[in-house]
Amino acid sequence: MTAALRTEYRKLVTTRLWWILLASMAAYMAFLAGIMAFALTQDPGSMTGGAPGVEAAPMTPESVARTIYTLATSLGYVFPVIVGALAMTSEFRHQTITPTLLAEPRRTVFLAAKMLSSVVVGLLFGIVGTVSTVGAGAGVLALMGEPTYLSDPIVVRSAWLSVVALTVWTVVGVGFGTLLTNQVAVIVVVLAFTQFVEPILRIAGGQFDWSEGMSKYLPGAAGEAITGSSFYADSGMAAGLLTSWQGFAVLLGYAVLFAVVGRVTTLRRDIT
């Protein structure tokens, strides 16, 4: 298993894709956090100002800071998901699955090593994503003369938990890539789901009592729950959150579910 882990880790770091995505994530999150910090301090209700029928929730300066600092979990998690998923789909796209399974014929060991090794890269994405978000967000808050709350333990805890959430998202990505091995399909589905389908489900789900409970268990909501702060919930657009531990368990549950289904479908098939 140690050898398999080292092999999978080397696979991740010997291609260029991961740092291109990492740099993109850092730039994108810094940009979003800066814009959001500016908008929220100018007018705390501005986030939902354009959505009719949505009541703008009054946000305290502290929750404004927390929302900004955890934006990576709310809006940037697509980067670690893609990195995780591509770690698996590229094996099929470039047919390296053949030498991979020749070196490690135990397919469950291979899958477990792939998921565990992605934790290292996930942590890196979590740290870089969170640091760039907090850095840009706090910088703009300070420029606007607003409190940054960088010494508030609850705010700092949320930021740290954002690192954890983004790490778990990477593992979810590996699981999803095992389930669906077509690289193009994975990118399309991940982008469509994370950027479009889930936000709509959460906003729509938050409007009715019967669907409110269910929308908490959507992966994006579970990821936000880990940090204890939600862009969607705090802005009044979607329902409340699970607790940190529940969110962690639910999101990890998605990763395991995808991996198990992938193991009995994709990885049971003949490799031709």
Added chain:
Amino acid sequence: MTALTPPATVTADGVIVIDHLTKRFGPVLAVDDLSFTVRPGRVTGFLGPNGAGKTTTLRILLGLVRATAGTATIGGSTYAHFTQPMRTVGAALEAASFHPGRTALDHLRVYAPQAGVSDARCREVLDFVGLGPVANRRAGGFSLGMRQRLALATTLLGDPQVLLLDEPANGLDPEGIAWLRGLLRHLAAEGRTVLVSSHVLSEVEQTVDDVVIIARGALVHSSSLAALAALAEPSVRIASPDAAGLTRLIELAGWADRLEPAASTRPGVAVLHRVTAAEIGARAFAAGLELHELTPRDVGLEDTFLRLVGEGAIPGVAEPRLEGVVR
């Protein structure tokens, strides 16, 4: 040959046994009750036309494809049971199994932990296959010949007792082919098992000791190369200005059934099988027949191979058609 040390124990460990192997892909019978044995210390050619089931057999042997029935073992155990398979078996199935963005050295470093070897060993095998100067170049820019060499380097990484190579000469230049030939002979001489698949016998003719020939998933021939050569049928081309005399001579000698019909269309020209030039010459001299040509034709192994794989063609599988396509 410094990159390779002879295996510590040259035993029956390297014996490959394919035993009543059958594989069905839906309605397609890819491997049909196939049995053969491959011995260590020899280079064995695994031959058959495209689609004969060679790659499927190798993939079953390597645990990538599940057999419908039968077993395929190396040294008595199935591939899934090897704890460090790269130290026992080195296999290259296709020349394209590289991440194009990974360098040649990194490609080997990826598998090094599982083969239980160091980075130094990775450099060593790269130098050995002649890719040392391009170790830090991305595999995506490699030619087919360079990919073949990198695939070969991967198989040699764990210094395995058994080598399974699928069409390894594909894309190699003549110099590369000569080098590969020498390498395979050397590896077999060290007591390793070397199985090389190919769809052209002539490609491996100078390398192999044994041949296993399959067609349509079933075994058609398995022997040493020398025994295969013995199956070759000599033939002789004869020409005479006296066409009627030639026909009479063939009839009197009782060779009518040995005539090659396609080659004997012109009057006064005939091709005879399973008869030597000396026999024909003696008969013609005795009959006073004037001969203008008496040419023994050396039947290549390739012809024997084609005859073997062409035998018992499945009804319903059409011969390639040219008319209508080539005008």
